[in-house]
Structures are given as C-alpha cells and as structure tokens.
Amino acid sequence: SYVVTQSPSVSVAPGQTASITCVGNNIGGKTVHWYQQKAGQAPVLVVYDDSDRPSGIPDRFSGSNPGPNSGSTATLTITRVEAGDEADYYCQVRDSNTEHILFGGGTKLTVL
Amino acid sequence: QVQLVESGGTLVKPGGSLRLSCAASGFTFSANYMVWIRQAPGKGLEWVSHISSSGNTIYYADPVKGRFTVSRDNTKNSLFLQMNSLRAEDTAMYYCARILGGGNGGADYWGQGTLVTVSS
Numbered sequence: 493s494y495v496v497t498q499s500p501s502v503s504v505a506p507g508q509t510a511s512i513t514c515v516g517n518n519i520g521g522k523t524v525h526w527y528q529q530k531a532g533q534a535p536v537l538v539v540y541d542d543s544d545r546p547s548g549i550p551d552r553f554s555g556s557n558p559g560p561n562s563g564s565t566a567t568l569t570i571t572r573v574e575a576g577d578e579a580d581y582y583c584q585v586r587d588s589n590t591e592h593i594l595f596g597g598g599t600k601l602t603v604l
Numbered sequence: 605q606v607q608l609v610e611s612g613g614t615l616v617k618p619g620g621s622l623r624l625s626c627a628a629s630g631f632t633f634s635a636n637y638m639v640w641i642r643q644a645p646g647k648g649l650e651w652v653s654h655i656s657s658s659g660n661t662i663y664y665a666d667p668v669k670g671r672f673t674v675s676r677d678n679t680k681n682s683l684f685l686q687m688n689s690l691r692a693e694d695t696a697m698y699y700c701a702r703i704l705g706g707g708n709g710g711a712d713y714w715g716q717g718t719l720v721t722v723s724s
Contacts, residue, residue, distance in 0.1 A: 590663075
C-alpha cells in the first residue's frame, strides 16, 4: 500500500524559512494537503490541493508538489517563521487504488 | 459559522461498544463528504473512515474494518461512528471533519474531538 514519509523534526530560527517535506512514490501524481497542529488543539488545514491556502492562512505558508512522474517529494514552506508557527505538521494524500486516506507521520517544527 | 461538535467518548472496557456522534452546523451538511480521524496519545493522525455526501460510499481503514461502522443522517446534520469489539489500541482522540469538494479534498473544518479510552 502507499506510504508517505516525513522527517520527524525541523528546527529553524525566527525570521528564517522552514521546509517540511513529504516523500512518497510519484507523489507528484497525487494531491497533497497539509495540516498544522498546535499542542492540545485540533489540526488546522494550512494548504490544500498541493498549493492552495484556505482563507485566513497567511501567505507565509505555501505548498509545492512536482508534477506526475516528476519527483517523490512534496514540500510545505513557511517563510519568515514566527514563534507561533511551532507545531506538528502533517501531510495527507489519498491512495487512488484503495481510496484510503493517508497521513505522514508528522514533522515537529521547533522555532529556536 | 461552520461548527462540528463530537460527543460520546468515554472509558469503555475491551470488547465493548461505543457510538460517537458529530453534530454539524453552519454549512450544507448533505453536500459534503465527512471523515473520522483519530489520534492516539502522543501519536500522529490516523484516518479511520470517510463517507460520501449521500452516505452511499464508505471507506474504512484496515485496523477498524469489520468493527466500526460510519453513518450519517442528513436530515439531522449528524455523523456517527459505531465502534464495536473495542481494543486498547483504539484508545485515541476521535475527530470528525468536513472534506472539501469530493473525497479527494482536504479536511477544512474539524471538531475539537472526543476522547475514547479502552481499558479494563
């Protein structure tokens, strides 16, 4: 079955750029969504359909995904990182063969 | 505004049953796929099940297939998760969420969750 993998942790200084990756076989052929979960809270959708932002999400958050057959890594990029961005971030895709929804294991973003 | 409120979580013994509910408001419930997602203590997010807007199409994660049943009542704007033969590994916060667009969309609104603890 399809699997997506995330690095367990990323650390970045305030004001710098954080890149959080989601690796899966030909992930460019799938649609990727990204969630932010702060401690003790429900997850929040920050990027959907690879690169779109819900209303209310700052444009510091952006997503990218290579096209079909163009790579295995989707990326969530957070520019001008703030202390309030410290959270766990999850990528999510759908396995088109089984229609199952899959989450990556999550990446903990630490703001130094 | 969109609101999702889960209820029904509690402490239950292994082998027991529980029914979770999710009350939706602020949007046209019958137009959206809905999903149940759980999170074990200190762990990541795990998809449990999702259901089409009409309720005719349902998918389950392998760990719960045959034990859990998802349903919805579009006349009452409610989503349900019937959980049978519960195991210790089912202990988790259970979230309901709305799926954008069709079944391939992201989950744009989440409830605050209801805690299920399976323990003797």
